[in-house]
Amino acid sequence: MELQRTLILIKPDGVERQLIGSIIGRFEQRGLKVVGLKLVAVSDELARKHYAVHADKPFFGPLIAYITSSPVVAIVLEGPDAILAARNTIGATKPIEAAMGTIRGDYGMMVGRNLVHGSDSVENGKAEIELWFNESELVSYDRAIDGWILEK
DSSP: OOEEEEEEEEOHHHHHTTOHHHHHHHHHHHTOEEEEEEEEOOOHHHHHHHTGGGTTSTTHHHHHHHHTSSOEEEEEEEEETHHHHHHHHHOOSSGGGSOBTBHHHHHOOBTTBOSEEEOSSHHHHHHHHHHHOOGGGOOEEETTTTEEEOOO
């Protein structure tokens, strides 16, 4: 298993519904480590960069309006095969189709309000983390000694 990092965003609906702790707990219970965490008022510029791949789609405008409507929680998770582990924990994009026991299956109802974003590949994870976090905002966890490495 490859040690990876992934970006997770708890979207405005998850923040507004006060599901932050429950959602983070799901990832921690899975065995993923939180190595970056912050509450962000998303700017239009950041939203457009993050969702640039959807710029030509009809839902782009509403998507930007939604993600900038309320704070989001940005999280960097680390662990073995973190991308797949996180995506399986999140569940299918359409909450009504997501399996019970997943975040979207347990808490979600609509595609436009599906609570969480998770990186879909190692490459996108790296790019998204760089977009949302400075290196100084991340900590390291050394599994060899089973402890945190805090560098100033």
